[in-house]
Amino acid sequence: MVILMPDNLNQKISQFIDNELDEVDALYLLNKIRVKPELQEKLNRYQIIGQVIKGDIGVVPEADFVKRISLQIQQEPTYLLPKTKVEKISYKKPAAIAASLFIVAIIAGHSVTDKAQPARVVSTLQVADNNKANNKEVKKQEDKPLEAIAQKAVSPQAIAKVSENPLNKQISDYLQAHNGNLDTNNEPIFQPYARVSSYNQE
Amino acid sequence: MTQHSKYSEQLDDDLVARVQRGDKTAFDFLVIKYQHKIIQLVNGYIKDPSESQDVAQEVFLKAYRAIGSFRGDAAFYTWLYRIAINTAKNYLLSRSRRSSLYEVDIQEAEAIENAPQLQGMETPERHLLNEEIVDTIKIAIDNLPEEMRIAIMLREFEGLSYEEIAVAMDCPVGTVRSRIFRAREAIDSQLNPLLEHGDFDA
Numbered sequence: 001m002v003i004l005m006p007d008n009l010n011q012k013i014s015q016f017i018d019n020e021l022d023e024v025d026a027l028y029l030l031n032k033i034r035v036k037p038e039l040q041e042k043l044n045r046y047q048i049i050g051q052v053i054k055g056d057i058g059v060v061p062e063a064d065f066v067k068r069i070s071l072q073i074q075q076e077p078t079y080l081l082p083k084t085k086v087e088k089i090s091y092k093k094p095a096a097i098a099a100s101l102f103i104v105a106i107i108a109g110h111s112v113t114d115k116a117q118p119a120r121v122v123s124t125l126q127v128a129d130n131n132k133a134n135n136k137e138v139k140k141q142e143d144k145p146l147e148a149i150a151q152k153a154v155s156p157q158a159i160a161k162v163s164e165n166p167l168n169k170q171i172s173d174y175l176q177a178h179n180g181n182l183d184t185n186n187e188p189i190f191q192p193y194a195r196v197s198s199y200n201q202e
Numbered sequence: 203m204t205q206h207s208k209y210s211e212q213l214d215d216d217l218v219a220r221v222q223r224g225d226k227t228a229f230d231f232l233v234i235k236y237q238h239k240i241i242q243l244v245n246g247y248i249k250d251p252s253e254s255q256d257v258a259q260e261v262f263l264k265a266y267r268a269i270g271s272f273r274g275d276a277a278f279y280t281w282l283y284r285i286a287i288n289t290a291k292n293y294l295l296s297r298s299r300r301s302s303l304y305e306v307d308i309q310e311a312e313a314i315e316n317a318p319q320l321q322g323m324e325t326p327e328r329h330l331l332n333e334e335i336v337d338t339i340k341i342a343i344d345n346l347p348e349e350m351r352i353a354i355m356l357r358e359f360e361g362l363s364y365e366e367i368a369v370a371m372d373c374p375v376g377t378v379r380s381r382i383f384r385a386r387e388a389i390d391s392q393l394n395p396l397l398e399h400g401d402f403d404a
Contacts, residue, residue, distance in 0.1 A: 014383040018357060019210040020364050026213050030231040040234070042390070045397065047238045049389050052339040053358040057332045059251040061237045061258075069262045070230045076266060078224045 013043050017050065037063065214278040221269050229269075233262050236279065240286050247290035257293050261286045338396055342389040350388070353381035 012029045015021040021029065033039045044060050051058045062068075213235075220228035240261055245254035265285050272281055343351060349371070356367045364382075368375045 010387065011379070011383045014386050015379060018364065018382070020379065022209055023213045023216060026209070027216075027231070030234055033234050034227070034230050043234070044238070045390050045393055046386050048335065049339055049386055049393065050358045051242070052336050053343070053355065056242075057336055058242045059245045059254055061241050062255050065237055065241075065255065065259070066230060066233050069233050069259055070226075072259075072263060073226050073229055073266055076263075078226070 009039060010042060013039065013046060017043065017046055034066070040066065210279075211277055215274065218269065218272060218274070218278050221266070222272075229262075229266055232265075232278070232282075236282060237262075239279075240282065243283060243286050244290045247287070247294060253293075257290055258286070260293075261289045264289060334396060335393065338392050339389055342392040343385075346385055346388055350381045350385040353378055354385040357382050 009029065009032060012021060012025060013033075016026055016029055033043060041063070048057070048060055214232070217228045217232050221232070237258070241254055241258045244258045244261065245251060248254050248257060261282070265282055268285070272278070343354070346354070352371065353367055356362045356370060357364075362370065364375050364378045367378045367382075371378065
């Protein structure tokens with residue numbers, strides 16, 4: 001930075017009160033004014049001139065006005081603004097949204113896949129029922145579209161038939177009692193049992 | 203936004219950010235920059251140069267304490283002016299309440315009405331000095347070379363930027379800057395001895 005001579009500093013003061021001084025020079029000048037009372041007085045006189053031209057003599061700040069405030073502020077606690085990190089947030093936001101969408105897509109994908117599982121449910125129930133004929137029927141259903149299979153899987157007749165078997169009833173009761181556990185154990189065979197049970201309840 | 207106000211607001215934003223990071227010196231710069239305007243604004247309400255200094259000091263302290271909540275939605279000076287106006291109004295309100303605490307008869311009421319704190323604290327000596335200051339500045343302006351007088355009048359009276367003055371006077375911006383500075387220096391050379399002898403501090 002160029003070291004300014006006093007006259008240059010006065011010119012900078014003139015520019016400063018007209019808001020015509022760029023930020024770097026303004027900060028340099030403010031640093032000088034802060035420590036040199038004669039520059040502060042010059043600033044005040046220039047401002048008086050401006051006020052008289054505007055038609056009002058006004059009030060001139062006392063010589064120690066800035067110093068008094070400065071001393072009081074030194075005794076004040078420092079008021080810090082919490083760091084917002086605006087720029088970083090702006091970069092993270094799209095990534096967070098993308099990640100959220102990705103997770104939603106995975107969950108949605110899983111739930112679509114789960115719709116295919118009633119076929120397995122029925123087949124599992126039929127294994128429990130030991131009914132080979134029904135087993136074949138379900139295998140045929142597996143070749144059908146998913147929705148039709150799902151409807152068949154939860155049809156009241158199938159469930160009623162399954163429930164007739166005491167073993168199935170036991171399993172059904174157990175699953176109703178431990179529904180949450182089965183939903184979280186990631187066993188693809190057991191989870192649909194729970195669903196069949198809940199349908200059965202309805 | 204004009205160039206000169208852009209410089210000013212950039213500087214304010216930078217200084218406010220520094221204060222919010224805990225740099226108290228940056229607040230001194232804001233006080234230097236706005237002390238004159240705030241004191242004039244407060245004095246417009248309070249009409250007492252001495253009390254205006256105290257209230258203006260309170261304005262800056264309030265601003266410092268609240269600067270953490272300043273988010274830059276409005277310009278800093280707008281925010282500061284709002285604090286100044288509210289503080290001045292509150293001061294007037296509390297002063298009128300203090301007055302109403304006393305039971306007064308008609309004569310006392312008349313005395314209070316004529317009391318200097320309700321009319322402004324301008325003493326005869328100060329009034330004379332103010333008149334002298336105004337006269338000195340006016341004479342100094344009249345004695346300026348024409349191009350300097352027009353330049354400073356366009357700046358101070360009309361509020362034009364250097365660029366606008368350059369267009370109006372058909373000369374480079376650097377010439378405008380120099381003319382305004384030399385005009386101020388010429389006026390100040392007449393004003394400074396008067397202020398030194400007159401002990402004009404507020």
